[in-house]
């Protein structure tokens with residue numbers, strides 16, 4: 708049995724399928740999985756509930772920064788499903804709603820929010836044996852990760868996938884609305900000054916536009932085995 712544990716960073720565009728891939732890989736190899744996007748979504752939900760985001764989606768940066776010590780985020784696994792816990796409450800379902808998706812990127816662009824969440828993410832990964840997905844995991848959170856993957860797919864493919872997922876979960880959304888949200892978040896994520904979405908120079912690029920889920924799961928497992936064999 709192999710006991711060597713590594714850190715695996717999976718970054719990429721919104722709705723690129725990186726979370727499903729990261730989750731499956733972690734389950735297959737017995738690693739912990741952390742969804743860093745869920746943490747930004749939880750902060751956003753807290754800000755929305757406490758009147759810190761106006762009707763046009765502009766966050767009250769000062770109030771959000773002041774509230775950071777009051778926002779406790781954790782994860783709890785039950786029946787194999789990972790739940791995001793905000794101050795003791797399971798908010799897993801709520802943070803996936805379009806209302807949160809529409810507000811999250813400006814909140815995630817606030818440097819102080821990023822510093823607080825990055826510190827927490829680094830603490831989660833302190834003992835390795837972790838798969839974390841997000842936008843800046845390979846560049847900022849774990850620049851020394853042994854395996855870095857950067858996932859991309861066309862905006863239309865990603866919007867189609869997210870739309871299907873929302874409809875299956877019973878949410879009301881139109882394809883056009885989802886596509887607009889995906890394109891808008893890409894733009895904010897790529898152009899913010901604090902750790903923008905960018906492929907790390909040592910990350911392996913995966914374009915999964917034309918890949919099935921099974922194909923991509925096999926692909927990443929091969930990359931993991933290669934990374935482990937190099938140790």
Ligand code: CDP
Pocket residue numbers: 720721722723726743744745747748811812813815816840841842843844892896
């Ligand atoms: O699942 P989806 O691709 O829709 O997004 P997510 O991973 O849940 O992340 C939601 C948002 O949080 C992103 O659009 C980013 O604005 C932000 N985010 C970030 O800035 N840095 C991360 N490491 C993860 C997410």
